[in-house]
Amino acid sequence: DAGVTQSPTHLIKTRGQQVTLRCSPKSGHDTVSWYQQALGQGPQFIFQYYEEEERQRGNFPDRFSGHQFPNYSSELNVNALLLGDSALYLCASSLGMGPGELFFGEGSRLTVL
């Protein structure tokens, strides 16, 4: 049973560039959430996708956008990168939008120079 997979695992970008991160949820899961984890911090919620729509959004600017595909996989896009966007980006999947546990991928480490 495949767990949550994310790509790429590491990437380096320069300020002003754009980045796309990808996530495949755990088999059977239909809901994908994205989190940003800065060094030494807990995960901060970016947004949640269910049925190909953004359902909830955290306190992140519009530079952060996403998409969910019919196969439940998801993308996170960040435009106009800032140095402060450097972080580990975590994708988490779940079954539905209830209070169940989240299954996390290993993350995409983004460094902005």
Added chain:
Amino acid sequence: AQSVAQPEDQVNVAEGNPLTVKCTYSVSGNPYLFWYVQYPNRGLQFLLKYITGDNLVKGSYGFEAEFNKSQTSFHLKKPSALVSDSALYFCAVTSSSGGSYIPTFGRGTSLIVHP
């Protein structure tokens, strides 16, 4: 608004001794509480959760947690620590108020188990 406090940045314990990692929370409505563990350069792994029922929750790898409503706490415990338990531990809380179940995570507590 919901919040989680993990008052200790780091907890040190000798192998074989009991361990406790503290967590307090604040929510409107009934809380749903979680513990996750993160090993270096990895994602978070679910350990256990409290939704309703028995205040003592048992989870993976011998961990357990006790829900205390009056003290708004959900401390993580293990009777006998292993060196392999050394990792970063996150407490998270959500509730049914507001119509969504997006969890809020604490800042994490680094557990170091010494041989």
